[in-house]
Amino acid sequence: MITRDQVLAALARVPGPDGATPLPETGLMSDVAINGDRVYVAIRTEPARAAAMEPLCRAAEQAIAALPGVAGALVTLTAESTPGAGGRPGPGPGRGAGQGPGASRAAAGRNRAAVPGVRHIVAVASGKGGVGKSTTACNLALALSGLGLSVGLLDADIYGPSAPRLFGISEKPEMLENRMLKPPVRWGVKVMSIGFLVDPEAAIIWRGPMVMSALQQLLREVVWGDLDVLVVDMPPGTGDAQLTMAQNVPLAGAVIVSTPQDLALIDARRGVAMFDKVDVPVLGVAENMSTFICPACGTRSDIFGHGGARHEAERIGAPFLGEIPLHMTIRETSDAGRPVVISEPDGPHAAAYRSIAEAVASRLVAGAPARQAPRIVID
Numbered sequence: 001m002i003t004r005d006q007v008l009a010a011l012a013r014v015p016g017p018d019g020a021t022p023l024p025e026t027g028l029m030s031d032v033a034i035n036g037d038r039v040y041v042a043i044r045t046e047p048a049r050a051a052a053m054e055p056l057c058r059a060a061e062q063a064i065a066a067l068p069g070v071a072g073a074l075v076t077l078t079a080e081s082t083p084g085a086g087g088r089p090g091p092g093p094g095r096g097a098g099q100g101p102g103a104s105r106a107a108a109g110r111n112r113a114a115v116p117g118v119r120h121i122v123a124v125a126s127g128k129g130g131v132g133k134s135t136t137a138c139n140l141a142l143a144l145s146g147l148g149l150s151v152g153l154l155d156a157d158i159y160g161p162s163a164p165r166l167f168g169i170s171e172k173p174e175m176l177e178n179r180m181l182k183p184p185v186r187w188g189v190k191v192m193s194i195g196f197l198v199d200p201e202a203a204i205i206w207r208g209p210m211v212m213s214a215l216q217q218l219l220r221e222v223v224w225g226d227l228d229v230l231v232v233d234m235p236p237g238t239g240d241a242q243l244t245m246a247q248n249v250p251l252a253g254a255v256i257v258s259t260p261q262d263l264a265l266i267d268a269r270r271g272v273a274m275f276d277k278v279d280v281p282v283l284g285v286a287e288n289m290s291t292f293i294c295p296a297c298g299t300r301s302d303i304f305g306h307g308g309a310r311h312e313a314e315r316i317g318a319p320f321l322g323e324i325p326l327h328m329t330i331r332e333t334s335d336a337g338r339p340v341v342i343s344e345p346d347g348p349h350a351a352a353y354r355s356i357a358e359a360v361a362s363r364l365v366a367g368a369p370a371r372q373a374p375r376i377v378i379d
């Protein structure tokens with residue numbers, strides 16, 4: 001098994017940007033992430049020096065790759081913006097509720113560019129955990145694919161990746177010779193998950209740059225090919241990690257998933273506000289676990305209330321995309337790795353997801369152009 005100390009010892013033979021100080025002593029390195037036989041490291045740099053730092057990254061990769069037992073080494077750059085570097089101002093610490101130092105991190109110039117071949121990137125987000133965001137993202141991706149679009153799903157939920165389970169994928173993605181990852185394809189959808197690459201327990205302690213580095217890799221070092229839509233399953237919540245992602249991924253729009261309870265709706269409102277703040281259009285709000293139809297007697301009950309998300313969407317001026325009932329079939333099919341859109345394509349639940357997919361697709365075509373992520377400068 002590869003150890004962190006082995007990796008650090010190998011990297012100690014790589015001089016830092018000054019040509020002398022060993023890389024681990026420069027203070028520029030993230031911690032070392034090891035997943036089985038793969039090693040990931042991020043190095044911080046100023047955007048202007050990104051190109052000059054590339055040889056250092058390659059040298060670091062070669063040093064790690066030479067260790068016995070290492071099958072793949074990825075060393076990427078993350079960058080912090082320098083005050084007064086130009087560009088349009090973005091949200092920073094102190095400008096909004098609940099934003100900490102991570103919000104002041106901006107990615108290198110290359111990170112903000114559109115992803116070649118990918119027409120629209122759509123975030124599926126929720127103000128809080130457990131509302132069914134991942135289930136919705138997965139069924140939405142499959143329903144979009146069912147509409148004839150070429151679709152990818154990127155599971156960026158670092159704190160609880162679920163695409164491997166939802167799509168029933170256990171194999172790791174193949175790493176090609178050019179260091180690009182080949183995403184597994186299920187039911188026509190290309191799937192990449194942070195869960196394929198890292199242990200979620202390790203990811204929880206990652207600092208902001210590490211998270212962004214991993215996300216940029218998943219966006220840019222994966223052979224997505226030509227996609228009409230890449231659905232990104234975001235981590236739940238509206239904290240630093242989410243804000244940084246919303247800032248640094250060239251999103252065409254966001255779908256907010258909420259349950260109808262008051263508390264969830266308050267959080268959903270925060271989600272809408274977060275995307276507004278970084279100028280990402282909210283394509284709409286979807287209400288999950290909307291009503292419960294008793295499988296035995298057919299009686300309908302509104303366990304969490306009903307229509308709250310529709311009402312809230314109207315109140316905050318966001319489109320309402322539709323509702324998905326609370327139903328055992330949705331949970332069971334998800335747990336079994338055969339989402340309901342695939343396992344019961346003619347049923348009412350698949351129809352609910354399809355209707356949301358149609359609303360999303362029409363909003364993408366109608367008005368949300370593929371967008372470059374904003375340039376963030378913190379003053």
Ligand SMILES: Nc1ncnc2c1ncn2[C@@H]1O[C@H](COP(=O)(O)OP(=O)(O)OP(=O)(O)O)[C@@H](O)[C@H]1O
Nearest residue numbers: 129130131132133134135236289325326327330331
């Ligand atoms: N409409 C639904 N009917 C029944 N069960 C559902 C429905 N939507 C989601 N679930 C179930 O609720 C649980 C949480 O769903 P999911 O993992 O999609 O939520 P999440 O918001 O992504 O959670 P997290 O914040 O932990 O990432 C899962 O067991 C899922 O199968």
